[in-house]
Amino acid sequence: MKVLVVDDFSTMRRIIKNLLRDLGFTNISEADDGNTALPMLKAGDFDFVVTDWNMPVMQGIDLLKAIRADEKLSHIPVLMVTAEAKKDQIIMAAQAGVNGYIVKPFTAATLSAKLEKIFQRLG
Amino acid sequence: MSKSTSTSVHVSLEQARLLVEYLETDQQNKADELIAEIQNPIQIELFEEIGKLTRQLHDSLNNFHFDARLNDLATADIPDAKERLNFVISRTEDAANKTMDVVESIFPVVSNIQQQINNVNPLWHKLMHNELEVGEFKSLCLDIDVLLKTTEKEASNIHRLMTDVLMAQDFQDLTGQVIRKVIDLVCEVEDSLINMLTAFDISSEQNQSNYVPQLGENLVEGPIVNRESRKDVVSDQDDVDDLLSSLGF
Numbered sequence: 001m002k003v004l005v006v007d008d009f010s011t012m013r014r015i016i017k018n019l020l021r022d023l024g025f026t027n028i029s030e031a032d033d034g035n036t037a038l039p040m041l042k043a044g045d046f047d048f049v050v051t052d053w054n055m056p057v058m059q060g061i062d063l064l065k066a067i068r069a070d071e072k073l074s075h076i077p078v079l080m081v082t083a084e085a086k087k088d089q090i091i092m093a094a095q096a097g098v099n100g101y102i103v104k105p106f107t108a109a110t111l112s113a114k115l116e117k118i119f120q121r122l123g
Numbered sequence: 124m125s126k127s128t129s130t131s132v133h134v135s136l137e138q139a140r141l142l143v144e145y146l147e148t149d150q151q152n153k154a155d156e157l158i159a160e161i162q163n164p165i166q167i168e169l170f171e172e173i174g175k176l177t178r179q180l181h182d183s184l185n186n187f188h189f190d191a192r193l194n195d196l197a198t199a200d201i202p203d204a205k206e207r208l209n210f211v212i213s214r215t216e217d218a219a220n221k222t223m224d225v226v227e228s229i230f231p232v233v234s235n236i237q238q239q240i241n242n243v244n245p246l247w248h249k250l251m252h253n254e255l256e257v258g259e260f261k262s263l264c265l266d267i268d269v270l271l272k273t274t275e276k277e278a279s280n281i282h283r284l285m286t287d288v289l290m291a292q293d294f295q296d297l298t299g300q301v302i303r304k305v306i307d308l309v310c311e312v313e314d315s316l317i318n319m320l321t322a323f324d325i326s327s328e329q330n331q332s333n334y335v336p337q338l339g340e341n342l343v344e345g346p347i348v349n350r351e352s353r354k355d356v357v358s359d360q361d362d363v364d365d366l367l368s369s370l371g372f
Contacts, residue, residue, distance in 0.1 A: 011219040018227065054343045083346040085356045090363055094370050101363050104346070110360055 002027045002044065006037045006051040006063065007081075012104075016050055016081065019108050023115060034058025038066055041073055053082035053089070061093060068097045077118050081106065134161055183322050193315050196308075204308050207301045214294040221291040225284045232277050239270045 003025050007013045013030045020028055029044070031037035034051070035058040041049070049067065053060040060080060067073045077099040085103050093101055099121075100114040138161060145154040246263040249255040255263065347356045357363050 009216075011216060011223070014220075014223050018223070054345055059343065084343060085347045085350075085363075086344065087355055087357060087366060090357065090366055091370065094367060094372060101367060103357060103360055103363055106360065 001025060001047045002029070003048045003050065004029050004031060004037060004040060004044075004046045006031045006034065006049065006055070006060065008032050008052065008055040012052065012081075016111075019111050020050075022108070023112055034060060034063030034066070037063055041067065041076070042070070046076060049076055049078045050081055051078060053080060053084045053093075061089075061096060064093065064096050064098055077122060079114060079118060081111075183324075192311075193319075196312055196315065200308050201312075204305045207305055211298045211301055214298050218291045218294040222288050225288050225291070229281055229284055232281065236270075236274055236277060239266070239273055242266050243270055 003020060005013050005016050005020070005028060007016070007030075010030075010032075013032075017028050017030070025048075029040065029046075031040055033055040037049070037051070038058070040046070049063075051060040051063055058066075060082060064078050064080070067076055067078060078097070079100040079102065080093055080098050081102045081104060083104040090101055099118045102110055102114055138157065142154055142157050145151075145157060243263065243266045246255060246259055246266065249259065250263060347353060350356055350358050357366060
């Protein structure tokens, strides 16, 4: 399974990569914002996206909307891992079609539980 | 001449008689002067009022210039604060990377030891239950020998790496000091701005009660630092899950 981790902070990408690797995901790529991520998604056969919200140039919520609006990408599950904690934002992400929402700071157990739930639903 | 607070013109009987006298004796200039004199109180009030306003404006402008510290703040202190905050970013990033370097180097070592324990375990289990065959004993001894040697070597290695992780946390002291200085600066800027508002007679308390900081595009705010006093944010992951499930997720 090919995963794309999108976050503007390299340390957070590294943390998520380590946690994902622990959960058995070994094919992981990185992007530092939505603008970098989108062409990678269009070019590669990614199966899963983990993205931050607050990033320069293209925000995570806009990346999510762009993924859902693109016929070839719209099926890809998107997990948001972000410090943005306003109820309005969570509702906005849900309406935009997010598959999971984790607020930072988070634990390895939370990430594992959300991933399990997402893939369980997708069957 | 009495200073009247009223703006209406007060003509005394004496002044009226004088005016009639001037007009009857054809002294037009004197009559005009008298009229001007009667009107004077208004002008004096007007001039006084303008004078007062001018003084206020002058004082305000003076106070504004007087705060020369403002200039230092804008040209020196704030750029310095930006540099300090960048230092915090780079130090914390270095520390995080240093820590993760070490942790990532420990992961395979621990897996290796785990693997060797898994190798030893079946025969060890047999030994403990008196089921070990003589031929297997030698193999068990060799596996245990490898395990002991590896563990001994890696234990001291891990110990050294753990010390590196410990030392990587020294950023906290330095960044703490730097951030404290920046907080002092923010307080000073706040005082200066309040002084300026006061000088221009704009109350800082007027619009304070229900004010919420403005957000950027897409409502982005970053980490919430005052969760307890906020009603519009979730307090933890459970809150997020509850909210999402209430929306049918």
